[in-house]
Amino acid sequence: MRLTMDTETDTYEQAIAAVQAAYGLRPAVPDAWRDAPDAKPRPGPQDLADDALTGGWTDQLLFRVIASLVPGARAALRRVTELGGTASYDDVQRYFADHPSTPILPSTIGGTLTSIKAVQRRVGPDSCGPLLQRDERARRYQIDDGLVAGLYRAFALADVRPDLLRGEPFGSAT
Structure with missing residues (x-):
């Protein structure tokens, strides 16, 4: 985002209003500022649907799960979602072994993904x-078909509002 203020012509109130508008807040615009930018509301989880998908899940609940995950688990869940909801263990491990922004060692991918189960217990619907899902016999990860589209919508919001996502704790490795 780029914000330019002219310190010779803009007042302090105009500068504050411009910063507030840039962050999607509703500024108190001074009367003297005739060409003030419109404050556009930023999308949030409340903009996602709250009607039930499969098993009591909603788009809002899926976003809450995504937002609560550690970055490595979020990236792995996104990868399985991008692959249509099914991916082999080997494909996921190879993809993240040399990933440029979220590398996960093959030996630790299972531990990283335990975060999904823990977060689901805390924010997911009851008894779902x-x-x-992990299929040990077929060695694959799978997401219910009815949830894949909801995860796409939740990840789209996450892309627009990364400020709502949990970050990596300082100094820890995935």
Whole structure:
């Protein structure tokens, strides 16, 4: 975002109003500022649907899960979602072994993904199946088909509002 203020012509109130508008807040615009930018509301989880998908899940609940995950688990869940809801263990491990922004060692991917189960217990609907299912025999991860579209919508909001996502704790590695 780029914000330019002219310190010779803009007042302090205009500068504050411009910063507030840039962050989607509703500024108190001074009367003297005739060409003030309109404050556009920023999308948030409340803009996602709250009607039930599969197993009591809603787009809002899926976003809450995504927002609460550690970055590595969020990236892995996104990867399985991007692959249509099904991915082999090997594909996920290879993808993240040399990933440029979220590398996860093959030996630690399972531990990283336990965050999904823990977060689901805290914010997911009661008595639902696991969001990310592990099939040990077929060695694959799977997401219920009815949830894949909702996850796409939740990740789209996450892309627009990364400020709502949990970050990596300082100094820790995935």
